[in-house]
Amino acid sequence: MNDSAHILLLDPLHGGSHAAWSQGVQDGLTQQGHRVELKTFPANHWKWRMQGAAAIWAHELQDTPPPDVLLTTDMCDLAQLK
Structure with missing residues (x-):
């Protein structure tokens, strides 16, 4: 197993x-x-990173198999990953 x-x-x-x-x-x-x-973005423009990073990742990940576990820092807007 x-x-x-x-x-x-x-x-x-x-x-x-x-x-x-x-x-x-x-x-x-x-x-x-x-x-x-x-998956990371550089540590600058924190307001944009907090609001926009998840939307970019959602687009990048849409055609990939889902992970078993999704883990993120508090700076990621999970609603954008749907």
């Missing part, structure tokens, strides 16, 4: 503490045998 999960980790403001958190989560989950796909 394979308990490995495909985890999509979204970090729209990848810098400072957000980058440290994302990298720590990615490292920990990878060590547990999960496949973690980290």
Whole structure:
């Protein structure tokens, strides 16, 4: 039985503490045998990143199989990912 999960980790403001958190989560989950796909945007223009990043990712991800788990920082508008 394979308990490995495909985890999509979204970090729209990848810098400072957000980058440290994302990298720590990615490292920990990878060590547990999960496949973690980290998608990021640079840590600038935080208001735009908070409002627009999810809409861009929703477009990019529309033709890909859904992950087993979706994980994001608090800077991502989940309503835009639908």
